[in-house]
Amino acid sequence: MSGTAVAGAIRPPGGLNRLFSAGQDADYRAHLAAFGALAPSSLTPELVDELARSGLSGRGGAGFPVARKVGAVSRHSDRLWARSPVVIANGAEGEPRSIKDSTLLRHAPHLVIDGLLAAGAAVGASKLYLYAPAGSIDYARAAARERKDARSIVFVEAKDSFISGEASAVVNAIENGIALPTDRIVRLTTTGLRRLPTLVHNVETLAQVGLIARFGAAWFRSLGSERDPGTRLVTVSGFVPQERVLEVAGHTSIADILESCGVPLDGVAAVLVGGYHGAWIARDNLTANLSAGGLAPHGARSGAGILYVLGRHECPLVASASIVHYLASESARQCGPCLFGLPEMASLLERLATGDREQGLRRQLEALTQSVIGRGSCHHPDGTAGLVLSTLSVFAADVDAHLTGRCLRTAQPSRRSNG
Numbered sequence: 032m033s034g035t036a037v038a039g040a041i042r043p044p045g046g047l048n049r050l051f052s053a054g055q056d057a058d059y060r061a062h063l064a065a066f067g068a069l070a071p072s073s074l075t076p077e078l079v080d081e082l083a084r085s086g087l088s089g090r091g092g093a094g095f096p097v098a099r100k101v102g103a104v105s106r107h108s109d110r111l112w113a114r115s116p117v118v119i120a121n122g123a124e125g126e127p128r129s130i131k132d133s134t135l136l137r138h139a140p141h142l143v144i145d146g147l148l149a150a151g152a153a154v155g156a157s158k159l160y161l162y163a164p165a166g167s168i169d170y171a172r173a174a175a176r177e178r179k180d181a182r183s184i185v186f187v188e189a190k191d192s193f194i195s196g197e198a199s200a201v202v203n204a205i206e207n208g209i210a211l212p213t214d215r216i217v218r219l220t221t222t223g224l225r226r227l228p229t230l231v232h233n234v235e236t237l238a239q240v241g242l243i244a245r246f247g248a249a250w251f252r253s254l255g256s257e258r259d260p261g262t263r264l265v266t267v268s269g270f271v272p273q274e275r276v277l278e279v280a281g282h283t284s285i286a287d288i289l290e291s292c293g294v295p296l297d298g299v300a301a302v303l304v305g306g307y308h309g310a311w312i313a314r315d316n317l318t319a320n321l322s323a324g325g326l327a328p329h330g331a332r333s334g335a336g337i338l339y340v341l342g343r344h345e346c347p348l349v350a351s352a353s354i355v356h357y358l359a360s361e362s363a364r365q366c367g368p369c370l371f372g373l374p375e376m377a378s379l380l381e382r383l384a385t386g387d388r389e390q391g392l393r394r395q396l397e398a399l400t401q402s403v404i405g406r407g408s409c410h411h412p413d414g415t416a417g418l419v420l421s422t423l424s425v426f427a428a429d430v431d432a433h434l435t436g437r438c439l440r441t442a443q444p445s446r447r448s449n450g
């Protein structure tokens with residue numbers, strides 16, 4: 032497949048502004064002027080090979096190779112037995128620190144629709160869904176009304192909660208209106224929505240598919256690195272002049288991203304990478320790049336592209352305790368680890384943050400994290416435990432100081448006094 036040829040006279044976007052190159056609030060006319068129409072020749076099963084050549088990985092969290100997921104769904108499709116797959120565009124980012132999917136659905140909804148149509152054609156889908164929270168879904172619906180080829184897409188509004196974007200919760204929300212994760216022994220790619228092979232892709236992933244279907248794998252790989260090709264969206268928030276969504280080349284370092292947002296690196300204590308289920312990276316390690324290989328030594332993954340910056344005068348234990356409280360409140364309370372473990376974890380971390388000097392607190396927290404990991408129906412307890420372990424490790428000196436009644440960051444004594 033020659034991607035550049037299918038786009039006719041349209042030139043592929045140059046530079047780093049790919050996904051938003053049709054401009055702000057792009058309507059269908061602006062979209063076609065920037066990208067051209069999707070050629071029928073790009074709406075075929077051969078797209079899977081092009082995706083494999085592109086090296087595109089999922090942009091929603093797990094970073095799974097897109098071609099492998101699409102290929103798995105195709106293999107489990109069987110029209111003879113009425114097992115035509117379904118494809119779901121997932122725009123429920125859930126993460127309070129992420130606005131990249133809502134930004135994409137607002138400014139480039141047609142690219143997401145293109146990717147959904149292309150992925151649907153590649154696997155021979157019988158049904159296409161777009162799942163997104165109120166607000167975002169209105170932009171997508173309005174975009175679909177502008178074009179004939181999107182009439183068959185079914186729009187489902189997502190609940191605004193942390194776990195509503197988890198893949199099995201997405202399927203449950205569409206099937207029975209309850210956005211709760213379920214324990215899955217069999218993958219969704221084998222049996223998902225109404226027991227059909229189901230492809231759930233993040234909306235940014237599908238927007239990238241829409242571009243690759245036009246311009247091909249070689250163009251996609253012309254930015255980024257061999258192991259982290261193309262571009263990705265990141266949301267930068269916290270100790271920044273302004274919360275922002277940026278499109279960056281794969282393999283870009285965290286330090287470069289922060290500097291491009293006007294963040295003075297000497298004012299940073301650490302960056303939470305990958306969102307509330309992510310890991311802290313201390314200032315000394317901000318030269319790490321956002322690829323899987325660059326983040327692995329720090330126990331982090333880029334996940335949904337979230338960078339939450341902590342200023343050096345903010346207490347990291349207070350910040351982490353606040354996040355863990357939020358995560359405990361967002362669980363579906365249907366499994367023991369979430370029901371009992373996460374509130375207890377939040378409470379122990381808060382005691383540490385607020386100056387309780389009981390010397391066994393750190394050990395109790397570590398033991399609690401080990402007792403919840405792998406015990407829930409979904410990864411919510413694991414992700415929360417991972418954040419707590421990252422906090423205890425990256426901010427070990429802060430924990431030591433708090434246990435002696437001091438805070439290294441705020442220059443204030445910690446509040447409680449029971450030592």
Ligand code: SF4
Pocket residue numbers: 194211212213362363364365366367368369370406407408409410411412
């Ligand atoms: S582990 Fe927690 S969030 Fe996941 S399904 Fe069970 S109760 Fe819900």
